[in-house]
Amino acid sequence: xxxxxxxxxxxxxxxxxxxxxxxxxxxxxxxxxxxxxxxxxxxxxxxxxxxxxxxxxxxxxxxxxxxxxxxxxxxxxxxxxxxxxxxxxxxxxxxxxxxxxxxxxxxxxxxxxxxxxxxxxxxxxxxxxxxxxxxxxxxxxxxxxxxxxxxxxxxxxxxxxxxxxxxxxxxxxxxxxxxxxxxxxxxxxxxxxxxxxxxxxxxxxxxxxxxxxxxxxxxxxxxxxxxxxxxxxxxxxxxxxxxxxxxxxxxxxxxxxxxxxxxxxxxxxxxxxxxxxxxxxxxxxxxxxxxxxxxxxxxxxxxxxxxxxxxxxxxxxxxxxxxxxxxxxxxxxxxxxxxxxxxxxxxxxxxxxxxxxxxxxxxxxxxxxxxxxx
Amino acid sequence: xxxxxxxxxxxxxxxxxxxxxxxxxxxxxxxxxxxxxxxxxxxxxxxxxxxxxxxxxxxxxxxxxxxxxxxxxxxxxxxxxxxxxxxxxxxxxxxxxxxxxxxxxxxxxxxxxxxxxxxxxxxxxxxxxxxxxxxxxxxxxxxxxxxxxxxxxxxxxxxxxxxxxxxxxxxxxxxxxxxxxxxxxxxxxxxxxxxxxxxxxxxxxxxxxxxxxxxxxxxxxxxxxxxxxxxxxxxxxxxxxxxxxxxxxxxxxxxxxxxxxxxxxxxxxxxxxxxxxxxxxxxxxxxxxxxxxxxx
Ligand SMILES: Nc1ncnc2c1ncn2[C@@H]1O[C@H](COP(=O)(O)OP(=O)(O)OP(=O)(O)O)[C@@H](O)[C@H]1O
Ligand SMILES: [Mg+2]
Numbered sequence: 001x002x003x004x005x006x007x008x009x010x011x012x013x014x015x016x017x018x019x020x021x022x023x024x025x026x027x028x029x030x031x032x033x034x035x036x037x038x039x040x041x042x043x044x045x046x047x048x049x050x051x052x053x054x055x056x057x058x059x060x061x062x063x064x065x066x067x068x069x070x071x072x073x074x075x076x077x078x079x080x081x082x083x084x085x086x087x088x089x090x091x092x093x094x095x096x097x098x099x100x101x102x103x104x105x106x107x108x109x110x111x112x113x114x115x116x117x118x119x120x121x122x123x124x125x126x127x128x129x130x131x132x133x134x135x136x137x138x139x140x141x142x143x144x145x146x147x148x149x150x151x152x153x154x155x156x157x158x159x160x161x162x163x164x165x166x167x168x169x170x171x172x173x174x175x176x177x178x179x180x181x182x183x184x185x186x187x188x189x190x191x192x193x194x195x196x197x198x199x200x201x202x203x204x205x206x207x208x209x210x211x212x213x214x215x216x217x218x219x220x221x222x223x224x225x226x227x228x229x230x231x232x233x234x235x236x237x238x239x240x241x242x243x244x245x246x247x248x249x250x251x252x253x254x255x256x257x258x259x260x261x262x263x264x265x266x267x268x269x270x271x272x273x274x275x276x277x278x279x280x281x282x283x284x285x286x287x288x289x290x291x292x293x294x295x296x297x298x299x300x301x302x303x304x305x306x307x308x309x310x311x312x313x314x315x316x317x318x319x320x321x322x323x324x325x326x327x328x329x330x331x332x333x334x335x336x337x338x339x340x341x342x343x344x345x346x347x348x349x350x351x352x353x354x355x356x357x358x359x360x361x362x363x364x365x366x367x368x369x370x371x372x373x374x
Numbered sequence: 375x376x377x378x379x380x381x382x383x384x385x386x387x388x389x390x391x392x393x394x395x396x397x398x399x400x401x402x403x404x405x406x407x408x409x410x411x412x413x414x415x416x417x418x419x420x421x422x423x424x425x426x427x428x429x430x431x432x433x434x435x436x437x438x439x440x441x442x443x444x445x446x447x448x449x450x451x452x453x454x455x456x457x458x459x460x461x462x463x464x465x466x467x468x469x470x471x472x473x474x475x476x477x478x479x480x481x482x483x484x485x486x487x488x489x490x491x492x493x494x495x496x497x498x499x500x501x502x503x504x505x506x507x508x509x510x511x512x513x514x515x516x517x518x519x520x521x522x523x524x525x526x527x528x529x530x531x532x533x534x535x536x537x538x539x540x541x542x543x544x545x546x547x548x549x550x551x552x553x554x555x556x557x558x559x560x561x562x563x564x565x566x567x568x569x570x571x572x573x574x575x576x577x578x579x580x581x582x583x584x585x586x587x588x589x590x591x592x593x594x595x596x597x598x599x600x601x602x603x604x605x606x607x608x609x610x611x612x613x614x615x616x617x618x619x620x621x622x623x624x625x626x627x628x629x630x631x632x633x634x635x636x637x638x639x640x641x642x643x644x645x646x647x648x649x650x651x652x653x654x655x656x657x658x659x660x661x662x663x664x665x666x667x668x669x670x
Contacts (some may be wrong), residue, residue, distance in 0.1 A: 063572055064571075065569075065572075066572075067569050086571065086577075087572040087573050087577055088572045088573070088574075088575050088577055093573055094572075094573050096566050096568075096569070096570060098564065098566050100564065100566040100567050100569065100570035101570075102567060102570070102585060103567075103589065103668065104588045104589055113571070113574050114574030114575055115574075117574060117575030117576060117580075118575065145668075147668065161570075161574070164574075165574070165575075222513075223459065268423065357393075
């Protein structure tokens with residue numbers, strides 16, 4: 001892995017994007033589903049769309065598939081303006097959120113449906129369908145009708161059907177939601193494998209941020225028809241550009257305060273009688289500007305005695321959430337703020353030293369958090 | 375016990391409304407015509423008991439069925455009814471399918487209204503509506519007046535009392551029975567199936583043939599049977615709108631019963647008609663059952 005060149009075509013100005021959204025707006029009546037969206041997606045990317053329900057993820061996919069036309073703006077794929085190109089003329093396949101399996105056809109025929117619309121010969125179709133059935137572990141169900149299999153199996157049929165034609169661009173609308181964790185992880189790796197082998201570009205919608213983090217080359221966090229941030233999974237987690245993104249991806253503590261620059265550090269005055277939080281940022285904050293300090297719980301340490309750290313706050317344990325491999329402590333500060341601190345449970349439960357109502361210190365380094373202006 | 379009682383109810387109805395009348399008609403068809411009231415012999419004399427039943431049964435025979443084969447009027451009438459039913463069913467399908475399709479594609483808030491419009495004719499008597507068609511199709515009728523007025527024709531068209539009028543009447547009367555099952559099949563169809571078909575490389579037209587038609591198949595079959603079965607035995611429309619050359623078994627049946635008062639022959643005609651209809655009725659039931667399985 002280490003020798004592989006980093007895959008980051010979005011940082012390379014010589015690369016031409018596969019998909020371009022140019023000031024795309026989509027309205028349904030008065031309702032703005034996609035709001036002036038401009039975005040590039042590159043070939044071989046695994047682009048994940050993440051966002052709350054109704055934020056426009058499916059709408060974005062449907063515009064790529066050709067089922068909706070933008071009210072304004074332009075979408076191009078491989079440099080070609082797509083606004084007038086019907087779905088059957090696009091080298092794009094979509095896996096529908098509702099699966100849209102043909103109820104009158106067997107699983108086998110569902111998967112073969114797209115292949116039969118090409119000039120592929122019968123043996124080649126048979127081979128390809130068999131391959132897809134194997135991939136999605138549906139060999140046993142090939143002859144059944146969609147209503148004779150389970151929800152998770154149906155989802156796999158939908159996935160197999162969209163993969164069968166090996167399209168240049170594959171749109172997956174919540175492809176793995178109905179699968180159990182084990183099968184979901186396997187399929188995720190399977191998808192990444194397919195992507196590696198075929199060079200297909202994937203755009204995937206998911207509600208599961210862990211999934212987005214696992215599979216995606218870049219994650220786009222959406223809200224109300226706009227993309228709030230697009231970045232690699234680690235960047236979006238470690239350097240969110242807003243409290244919205246920080247809050248949406250993973251767990252976070254957010255403390256509002258006023259920023260003051262002191263040397264290369266920034267001090268945040270956040271509560272009367274409490275020491276300033278010391279953080280570092282590359283952003284410019286004017287003197288006394290309101291800012292939000294965001295820090296992930298796993299970067300907050302918890303200890304019974306005052307530690308030697310740039311930031312240490314005193315409080316009382318309010319709640320402990322035991323999650324097996326980790327525990328999250330909810331620590332209430334005298335100001336009423338609640339700080340979440342996470343520790344790995346390397347020791348057995350019985351020997352854990354901290355318990356409810358204990359007086360503790362939460363601490364973090366001056367580089368652990370990020371400073372956000374909104 | 376309760377289960378048995380529940381099952382008994384439909385069987386009771388079947389017995390009372392179908393089997394008993396069928397047996398009575400069957401019995402009459404095996405009797406001989408007579409100038410009496412009722413106009414056939416033998417009559418079962420219950421007072422004579424076992425012997426009475428024996429003499430009664432010995433007098434029954436298949437004469438009337440044999441008679442039906444000797445006069446070619448009957449098989450011609452069956453054949454002609456079959457042809458008219460087949461053509462009417464096809465016409466009803468050709469007209470009904472696009473109507474059902476556009477109803478199912480209409481905005482959801484319009485659908486109840488459209489459905490209402492389809493059912494609306496049932497609010498007036500069928501007979502009155504057929505008479506209305508006589509008024510429309512007659513030589514001096516509304517249709518001819520209109521066509522003369524527009525100048526499309528200079529001589530009035532003779533439509534009434536021809537087979538054309540019969541087709542018009544039948545298609546008009548049974549069209550809702552074609553539209554409703556097709557509509558209900560199409561309405562249930564998920565639009566994303568068509569999108570999926572297009573996504574996988576179908577044009578709009580091929581998506582229609584490969585997805586819409588197969589998915590409305592049970593509706594089409596149900597509609598065809600619902601039109602075909604009653605049309606085969608139809609007699610009101612051919613007698614009112616048809617002419618002397620319109621040959622339909624329902625009309626023959628009517629004439630045997632009421633004009634010739636030959637109940638035994640009329641019953642034999644009815645029994646044969648029923649036997650012919652049993653096949654499509656069974657096929658219809660199988661289709662309904664298949665559809666339930668698909669949905670269940
Ligand atoms: N055909 C339509 N007519 C009117 N409004 C629509 C239509 N399709 C989508 N919308 C609206 O557009 C918004 C975005 O819908 P979209 O389906 O893209 O959401 P989503 O992000 O996919 O949500 P989810 O995660 O629940 O699938 C929603 O508020 C939805 O109500
Ligand atoms: Mg969606």
